[in-house]
Amino acid sequence: MLRALSTAMPEGAGTSDLARAASLSRPTAHRLLSSLAAQGFVDRDQRSGDWLLGPELYLLGAVAAERYDISELARPHVAALAEATGESAFLSAKRGNESVCLLREDGSFPIRSFVLYEGKRFPLGVASAGLVMLSFLPTEQRERYLAHASLEAEHGAAHRPDALRGRIAETRDRGYAVNPGLVVEGSWGMGAAVFDRSGSPAWALSLTGIEPRFTAERRPEMGRLLLEHAHRLTQALAGERHQTAPIH
Numbered sequence: 001m002l003r004a005l006s007t008a009m010p011e012g013a014g015t016s017d018l019a020r021a022a023s024l025s026r027p028t029a030h031r032l033l034s035s036l037a038a039q040g041f042v043d044r045d046q047r048s049g050d051w052l053l054g055p056e057l058y059l060l061g062a063v064a065a066e067r068y069d070i071s072e073l074a075r076p077h078v079a080a081l082a083e084a085t086g087e088s089a090f091l092s093a094k095r096g097n098e099s100v101c102l103l104r105e106d107g108s109f110p111i112r113s114f115v116l117y118e119g120k121r122f123p124l125g126v127a128s129a130g131l132v133m134l135s136f137l138p139t140e141q142r143e144r145y146l147a148h149a150s151l152e153a154e155h156g157a158a159h160r161p162d163a164l165r166g167r168i169a170e171t172r173d174r175g176y177a178v179n180p181g182l183v184v185e186g187s188w189g190m191g192a193a194v195f196d197r198s199g200s201p202a203w204a205l206s207l208t209g210i211e212p213r214f215t216a217e218r219r220p221e222m223g224r225l226l227l228e229h230a231h232r233l234t235q236a237l238a239g240e241r242h243q244t245a246p247i248h
Helices: 002-006 015-021 026-038 055-068 071-085 127-135 139-148 161-174 219-238
Strands: 042-044 051-053 088-095 098-105 121-123 177-180 187-195 201-210
Touching (some): 002 015, 026 042, 071 098, 071 201, 088 127, 098 127, 121 127, 127 177, 127 187, 127 201, 139 161, 201 219
Antiparallel strands (some): 042 051, 088 201, 177 187, 187 201
């Protein structure tokens, strides 16, 4: 329920919409939301009746951030990617079987893609961040996910398991993922995985923009930049070295 509500922020959502998103009956959803409101996890706009995330979640998030939030460490890398390429740059995190966008920094190029924004979720395998994190999971875990994921109905035939396996192989070979307009036509993306201390792809740095900006001549350099910053961020997270030199 909280996850469904998070996708509707900052506007919030009504009980019926949240019930539908969580596959619950409306009375059940209302009971859950009322219980969450009593604990401060959700709030309700008295004028519209829409539900919003509550203040208690902010307090819990602040505590959890010490362990899970790498935004401040990643921010210079995201900014550097946006500056170097002119495109929109992002940090996304793996949360269960989804990728969640945590940071966005727009580059200097005036025409942008708005497929990805802070708080936006995609299933693993969809968009470049989700594809690169899926690609570098252990084979058994990856295949278990592909066996149960049903991405084709919502995201098209390009996200059938066999098609995904082909792009996963290409991603592992290159080191970075390329999304050639498979989420929204004309909106391209590229992503590189950032690994936690156990070697798991827990985050991703990515770039998005319009198709003419992602030419065959330009993609290798963009991929190199993504891999460079993803590697440096992985090293910083592993404690192999502290960031003392400026990011450029």
